[in-house]
Amino acid sequence: FQGLLARVHGDQVSAQQHQDLPFERLVDELGIERDLSRHPVFQVSFAVQSFGSGEGAVRNREALFRPYKGKAVYGTAKFDLSIAIDDGKREIVGYISYADSLFERSSIEMLVDRYRYLLEQLAADPDVLYGGLSLMRPAEYDQVVK
Numbered sequence: 001f002q003g004l005l006a007r008v009h010g011d012q013v014s015a016q017q018h019q020d021l022p023f024e025r026l027v028d029e030l031g032i033e034r035d036l037s038r039h040p041v042f043q044v045s046f047a048v049q050s051f052g053s054g055e056g057a058v059r060n061r062e063a064l065f066r067p068y069k070g071k072a073v074y075g076t077a078k079f080d081l082s083i084a085i086d087d088g089k090r091e092i093v094g095y096i097s098y099a100d101s102l103f104e105r106s107s108i109e110m111l112v113d114r115y116r117y118l119l120e121q122l123a124a125d126p127d128v129l130y131g132g133l134s135l136m137r138p139a140e141y142d143q144v145v146k
Helices: 002-018 021-028 107-125 139-146
Strands: 044-049 081-086 093-098
Touching: 021 139
Parallel strands: 044 081
Antiparallel strands: 081 093
16 A cells, blocks of 8 residues: 555656646646536545644544534535545544535445545555455445345
8 A cells, every 4th residue: 555655646746747737728628618517627626735723633533533513614515525634733634525415414424434444444554455455344344245
């Protein structure tokens, strides 16, 4: 997995050389037909970054990826699904925004649980082969496969 991570990191650094390409030129070059109801290039966003002060960071391990019980900040999702991971402190804090016309809350909770399980596996053994990772916990896998 560390080899895959290094390769992805190298690709990402290489791609940054083109980050100054104007967005409108990219859309024109790709010949994408415009539709005001969706983003012209992608509908899913996944970002990992340090957001700064981290004052809202989670303080204990059990609370990682706890569901947000308050009201949504935005009334309309900018993308079908946006996931942002803040790795700016000792804990990893995730933020998810999704179009509730496309996703059930239970589906998003399952997505979070599977991502968290993947992170747990990687933390336990960072040298694990990519094929040795699973998104489903053993009990869920047994229920689905058997």
